[in-house]
Amino acid sequence: MKNIAASGKHLVDPKGDEDVSRDSSVLLEAASRLRAADPKIVGRALLLEAMVNHVPDFMYAKDRDGRFLYANQAIIQGNDLSSVDDIIGLTDFDLHGEAATDARISEIEQRVMETGEPDLGYDERAMRGGGDRWLMMSRVPLRDSSGAIVGIVGSSRDISARKASERLMRAQNRILEMIVGSVAIPELMNTLAELIEELAEGIRCAAVAFPPEDGIQIFKAPNAPDLLLPLFEALSASSSTPIREATARTAFENSGFLCFEIPSANGTSHGLIGISSTKNDLSRSLTEFLAGASRMAGIAIDRRRAEQQIRFLLVHDALTGLENRTSLEGKLPGILKAAELSSQQVAVSFLDLDNFKQINDTFGHAVGDELLKEASGRLSSLITGKDIVARIGGDEFVLVLHETDERFEDRLQRIKTTVAQPLTLQGLDLKVSCSIGVAYYPSHGLMASDLFRAADLAMYKAKENGRDAVQAFSQELSDSARRKFLRAEELRTAIQNDEFVLDFQPQINLTTGLVSGVEALVRWKHPVEGILPPSEFIPLAEETGIIIELGEAVLRKACQQAKKWSMNARHRVRVSVNMSPKQFQNAGVIDHVKAALKESGLDPSLLEIEITESSIMRDIGSAAGIMKELTDMGVDFAIDDFGTSYSCLNMLKKLPFSRLKIDRSFIMNTPDDEQDCAIVTAILNLARSLKLQVVAEGVETIEQAQFLHLAGCEHGQGYFYSRPVGDLTIEALLDKQY
Numbered sequence: 001m002k003n004i005a006a007s008g009k010h011l012v013d014p015k016g017d018e019d020v021s022r023d024s025s026v027l028l029e030a031a032s033r034l035r036a037a038d039p040k041i042v043g044r045a046l047l048l049e050a051m052v053n054h055v056p057d058f059m060y061a062k063d064r065d066g067r068f069l070y071a072n073q074a075i076i077q078g079n080d081l082s083s084v085d086d087i088i089g090l091t092d093f094d095l096h097g098e099a100a101t102d103a104r105i106s107e108i109e110q111r112v113m114e115t116g117e118p119d120l121g122y123d124e125r126a127m128r129g130g131g132d133r134w135l136m137m138s139r140v141p142l143r144d145s146s147g148a149i150v151g152i153v154g155s156s157r158d159i160s161a162r163k164a165s166e167r168l169m170r171a172q173n174r175i176l177e178m179i180v181g182s183v184a185i186p187e188l189m190n191t192l193a194e195l196i197e198e199l200a201e202g203i204r205c206a207a208v209a210f211p212p213e214d215g216i217q218i219f220k221a222p223n224a225p226d227l228l229l230p231l232f233e234a235l236s237a238s239s240s241t242p243i244r245e246a247t248a249r250t251a252f253e254n255s256g257f258l259c260f261e262i263p264s265a266n267g268t269s270h271g272l273i274g275i276s277s278t279k280n281d282l283s284r285s286l287t288e289f290l291a292g293a294s295r296m297a298g299i300a301i302d303r304r305r306a307e308q309q310i311r312f313l314l315v316h317d318a319l320t321g322l323e324n325r326t327s328l329e330g331k332l333p334g335i336l337k338a339a340e341l342s343s344q345q346v347a348v349s350f351l352d353l354d355n356f357k358q359i360n361d362t363f364g365h366a367v368g369d370e371l372l373k374e375a376s377g378r379l380s381s382l383i384t385g386k387d388i389v390a391r392i393g394g395d396e397f398v399l400v401l402h403e404t405d406e407r408f409e410d411r412l413q414r415i416k417t418t419v420a421q422p423l424t425l426q427g428l429d430l431k432v433s434c435s436i437g438v439a440y441y442p443s444h445g446l447m448a449s450d451l452f453r454a455a456d457l458a459m460y461k462a463k464e465n466g467r468d469a470v471q472a473f474s475q476e477l478s479d480s481a482r483r484k485f486l487r488a489e490e491l492r493t494a495i496q497n498d499e500f501v502l503d504f505q506p507q508i509n510l511t512t513g514l515v516s517g518v519e520a521l522v523r524w525k526h527p528v529e530g531i532l533p534p535s536e537f538i539p540l541a542e543e544t545g546i547i548i549e550l551g552e553a554v555l556r557k558a559c560q561q562a563k564k565w566s567m568n569a570r571h572r573v574r575v576s577v578n579m580s581p582k583q584f585q586n587a588g589v590i591d592h593v594k595a596a597l598k599e600s601g602l603d604p605s606l607l608e609i610e611i612t613e614s615s616i617m618r619d620i621g622s623a624a625g626i627m628k629e630l631t632d633m634g635v636d637f638a639i640d641d642f643g644t645s646y647s648c649l650n651m652l653k654k655l656p657f658s659r660l661k662i663d664r665s666f667i668m669n670t671p672d673d674e675q676d677c678a679i680v681t682a683i684l685n686l687a688r689s690l691k692l693q694v695v696a697e698g699v700e701t702i703e704q705a706q707f708l709h710l711a712g713c714e715h716g717q718g719y720f721y722s723r724p725v726g727d728l729t730i731e732a733l734l735d736k737q738y
């Protein structure tokens with residue numbers, strides 16, 4: 001019999017038969033029954049012991065003083081003991097020292113014994129195996145045959161794995177919450193690092209983020225070692241993301257950290273999470289969790305950045321990063337209020353790049369975008385303090401300037417000059433001027449909307465006056481805008497009242513001297529002002545969009561007249577009709593032409609449409625589509641005013657033109673001006689090699705006609721042959737040819 005009486009405790013010997021503990025009546029009973037040597041009971045006792053020893057849970061019995069009466073094999077092995085004898089008579093304090101006191105084991109056991117209430121299913125940290133080991137404890141009172149509580153029976157189960165996965169789950173939920181809550185990136189990274197450190201004892205975590213601008217942000221959880229810091233700080237702030245990532249990864253790995261990338265939706269990296277453990281190797285479930293957590297962190301950062309971007313775009317222009325109209329309209333009333341209180345002036349100016357549309361159309365949108373960014377940069381560098389520069393549309397900017405020592409007019413002139421400095425974009429040398437209109441608070445308006453209108457009007461005036469200018473608002477401007485508005489209304493009514501008539505100017509075959517075609521030219525038979533030339537109303541019609549309706553009316557009239565002429569073989573002649581850029585770019589253009597041909601019954605080969613280069617340049621692809629559909633029907637196309645705008649010779653090759661009209665400005669000074677003669681000759685050569693016929697416009701003298709004929713030009717049009725005339729005069733002219 002083994003006695004541990006040396007420790008001064010009451011002991012029981014499981015094999016013993018005489019020296020027994022006072023509190024061990026249960027076992028005494030069992031012993032006495034065993035003594036009776038009932039083989040059945042002995043067999044059952046052995047079976048019971050075998051069962052208890054095979055259970056993986058920890059099972060034990062203790063006496064009222066907390067001394068082990070019995071412990072199964074799981075406990076024996078778990079405490080590095082060799083046999084049950086080694087534990088009998090010991091207390092948890094004997095086994096685990098202060099840890100047992102801290103775990104308040106005897107307190108709980110005493111309560112169970114005193115109250116008789118079992119203590120079931122409580123999670124407790126295990127006293128052995130590190131802080132991550134958890135047990136689920138159950139304790140019930142141990143009673144003797146009389147029902148008296150003589151000790152406690154307990155069992156516990158290792159739930160460390162479940163606890164670990166619960167921790168992972170909690171961490172995962174926290175990350176999900178952060179995704180949903182769109183938390184700020186530093187908070188996300190710090191929380192993430194802390195969550196990771198809490199997952200298991202001995203984990204150290206540091207995280208780095210690569211902000212889109214450049215540089216690096218470092219986040220450390222409490223246990224992350226400082227040794228990583230100097231390495232991260234050595235990272236170059238200006239390096240690109242791949243370099244930052246590679247350097248940070250090396251820093252982590254050199255310090256024995258395992259690295260997880262925080263991927264972004266666009267395939268780059270938001271940052272890295274580095275992790276190491278001072279205790280054991282990282283478990284598989286933990287590394288899997290970290291890989292998942294990094295991906296989730298990536299989603300959280302993507303989401304946060306997208307939200308920031310949306311918030312930014314609400315008040316900023318995406319291309320240039322300048323404030324947008326919403327922001328401007330939000331701020332201006334406050335600025336005006338402050339100006340009122342301080343009796344200051346404010347300048348509200350509209351700035352528009354000259355010929356931007358043409359540059360965009362000619363060189364493409366990429367160049368146009370670069371130009372806008374460059375102009376925005378220049379404008380931003382010129383404003384100070386509370387001034388605002390906003391982009392409110394295509395190439396339209398608004399500047400809100402406060403009073404300074406420099407006069408507003410001088411500042412705006414300086415801004416105009418700076419914007420117009422030459423620049424090189426995608427290998428192209430450009431110089432783009434700008435037009436500025438300005439209105440002053442309070443003299444030109446008290447409300448933001450009035451000032452906007454006034455500045456806009458002034459800007460249009462600057463454009464009208466030849467661009468590259470600063471124009472201040474004035475009452476006269478307002479009056480003329482009003483007149484313009486009324487004129488546009490008049491134009492609309494004129495279309496309803498059919499006040500437009502056509503004149504026709506013959507085009508002459510320079511070899512035969514015969515009429516080869518006529519150009520239809522519109523005139524407004526104004527009820528009060530008499531016949532008005534196109535220069536009086538076409539620009540306004542184009543500006544207001546009225547040209548589309550007007551153009552349709554002209555097309556119909558021209559087709560009807562040509563049809564009428566074609567009924568008489570002598571008068572059969574092709575009619576050229578001008579089509580303005582807005583009309584040509586209008587979605588219904590093909591239908592309009594088809595309708596005019598169908599209504600009149602005109603043979604399409606007797607219709608030629610004249611368009612200018614600017615009509616095409618905006619979208620060569622769509623122009624090609626429109627032209628193809630109409631040329632397939634038999635309609636011809638001529639390129640009008642050739643050489644006067646940004647020409648793209650490539651388009652001549654690509655688009656189905658049959659004729660090219662040399663602008664009057666090149667013919668005007670021939671044959672005296674050698675340069676003009678050279679240009680005309682060059683155009684004729686070009687047309688010849690592209691198999692295009694040529695019409696020279698504005699032929700006024702016999703010398704010009706002779707020069708053109710000798711140079712090989714097939715057709716001429718101009719006052720030398722005939723001014724634009726009515727249909728009857730054309731008929732008379734055609735009759736004369738027979």
Ligand SMILES: Nc1nc2c(ncn2[C@@H]2O[C@@H]3COP(=O)(O)O[C@H]4[C@@H](O)[C@H](n5cnc6c(=O)[nH]c(N)nc65)O[C@@H]4COP(=O)(O)O[C@H]3[C@H]2O)c(=O)[nH]1
Nearest residue numbers: 521522533534554578579580698699700717718719720724
């Ligand atoms: N100095 C001079 N001028 C000559 C000579 N020969 C012809 N012209 C003028 O030059 C213009 C030729 O038409 P355009 O270049 O298409 O230029 C046209 C065309 O761009 C536009 N236009 C005329 N009718 C229409 C129309 O129905 N629709 C559209 N969209 N534009 C039209 O108005 C412009 C001016 O038309 P018009 O005043 O009729 O002026 C006509 C014509 O009268 C000449 O020898 N010397």
